Amino acid sequence: MNIRENFSNIQNNIRKLCEKKGRNPEQVQLIAVTKYVTDKRVEEAINAGITNFAENRTDNYSKRKNIFPNYTWHLIGSLQTRKVKDVINEVDYFHALDRESLAKEINKRATKEISCFVQVNVSGEESKHGLKLDEVENFIKSLENYSKIKVVGLMTMAPFIEDEIVLRNCFRELKILRDRIKNLNLSYAPCEYLSMGMSNDYKIALDEGATHIRIGTALVGNELKRD
Numbered sequence: 001m002n003i004r005e006n007f008s009n010i011q012n013n014i015r016k017l018c019e020k021k022g023r024n025p026e027q028v029q030l031i032a033v034t035k036y037v038t039d040k041r042v043e044e045a046i047n048a049g050i051t052n053f054a055e056n057r058t059d060n061y062s063k064r065k066n067i068f069p070n071y072t073w074h075l076i077g078s079l080q081t082r083k084v085k086d087v088i089n090e091v092d093y094f095h096a097l098d099r100e101s102l103a104k105e106i107n108k109r110a111t112k113e114i115s116c117f118v119q120v121n122v123s124g125e126e127s128k129h130g131l132k133l134d135e136v137e138n139f140i141k142s143l144e145n146y147s148k149i150k151v152v153g154l155m156t157m158a159p160f161i162e163d164e165i166v167l168r169n170c171f172r173e174l175k176i177l178r179d180r181i182k183n184l185n186l187s188y189a190p191c192e193y194l195s196m197g198m199s200n201d202y203k204i205a206l207d208e209g210a211t212h213i214r215i216g217t218a219l220v221g222n223e224l225k226r227d
């Protein structure tokens with residue numbers, strides 16, 4: 001596992017895919033997902049020049065943010081309402097807002113504005129968190145009075161399959177929805193960003209307009225993963 005090399009390969013792919021679409025590669029945020037690696041790997045990633053990181057569990061999130069405070073940290077996993085108070089004020093970006101009860105608790109506990117992505121279950125798989133596509137607009141409209149919540153974008157996890165057409169459609173549908181929400185011009189929901197794409201599908205996601213890609217295995221590895 002050579003993080004420097006992986007980082008450079010991914011950056012090249014970002015550059016190429018952006019060029020093809022006339023996009024500025026600097027507007028793509030690469031996030032290193034460190035949930036399956038040791039602190040040593042995080043250090044290596046920092047030394048390679050990576051600045052944005054993500055964890056999916058609140059306890060690990062707090063630990064890592066504490067050890068590496070000078071970097072931007074994204075909380076990408078589903079968040080239990082009772083854990084909001086433990087973590088929310090350390091969160092730079094939250095990628096899994098998926099219900100009003102959670103928004104309410106975040107609003108109650110946050111001492112600053114929290115940048116949130118609304119998680120969307122585009123594929124409709126039972127096992128996945130997130131709102132259905134047709135629920136998102138009303139959900140976002142319901143957040144108007146939660147002054148601590150800022151909806152910066154939409155997030156999805158594509159199905160774990162290799163069918164490129166299915167993956168592409170999933171990302172494309174999220175982008176169409178993002179464009180629609182953005183055009184509502186809600187002050188609390190600029191909704192400019194698209195958090196989509198992981199190790200196995202980030203190139204397709206970029207091709208379909210991803211602004212934030214979340215990569216673990218293909219960037220920092222997954223040495224602690226058990227399955």
Ligand SMILES: *Cc1c(COP(=O)(O)O)cnc(C)c1O
Binds near residue numbers: 077157
């Ligand atoms: C683990 C995880 C990732 C990264 O997965 P890889 O396949 O290792 O790149 C991205 N997003 C979320 C929400 C995750 O939980």
